[in-house]
Structure formats: structure tokens, C-alpha cells
Amino acid sequence: MRMQNLSLLLVLVGLVSLSLWWPARQGADGFAGTDGQATEEIARLRPEYEPWIQPLWQPPGAEVESLLFAVQAALGAGLLGYFLGVMRERNKDAES
Numbered sequence: 001m002r003m004q005n006l007s008l009l010l011v012l013v014g015l016v017s018l019s020l021w022w023p024a025r026q027g028a029d030g031f032a033g034t035d036g037q038a039t040e041e042i043a044r045l046r047p048e049y050e051p052w053i054q055p056l057w058q059p060p061g062a063e064v065e066s067l068l069f070a071v072q073a074a075l076g077a078g079l080l081g082y083f084l085g086v087m088r089e090r091n092k093d094a095e096s
Contacts, residue, residue, distance in 0.1 A: 042049055059065040 059068065
């Protein structure tokens with residue numbers, strides 16, 4: 001059992017390392033967002049395209065945008081964890 005855990009941990013470390021190392025080796029911009037890539041591709045394929053809706057608010061910088069995304073992810077993870085905990089306790093109470 002201990003050997004199996006160790007091997008799974010090594011595989012996990014290898015996958016994380018590979019995902020961080022490989023894009024940099026390929027000359028990619030690391031973890032650049034796909035929104036920018038999609039916009040560039042649309043502009044390349046159909047230069048006459050005009051967006052049919054505009055954002056209500058544009059964050060003042062990339063740092064603020066990243067912060068808002070991180071806060072959104074943290075809130076989502078917190079809510080998911082809370083509800084999973086509530087459901088687990090309900091199941092425990094129902095069994096006893």
C-alpha cells in the first residue's frame with residue numbers, strides 16, 4: 001500500500017512538472033488565457049467580424065482580472081466544500 005501511494009505521488013509530481021515545463025519549451029506564453037487567443041484567431045479568420053455585445057465593465061488591469069478570477073474560484077470551491085460537508089453529515093445522521 002505504501003509503495004502504491006509513493007508511485008502515485010511520483011506520477012502526480014511528474015505530470016505537474018511536465019505541464020509546467022512543456023509549454024515553456026514549445027515557446028508558448030505559458031498559461032496565457034484562451035480568450036485572447038480566440039480573439040486573435042477570429043480577427044485572423046474573419047477581419048470584418050464585429051462583436052455583438054460589449055462587456056459591462058472592463059477590469060483596469062490583468063492583475064485585477066486575475067484577482068477576480070481567483071476570488072470566484074475560491075468562492076465556488078468554498079460553496080462546493082460546504083455543501084458536500086452538509087450532505088455527508090446528513091447521510092451520517094440518516095444512518096444512525
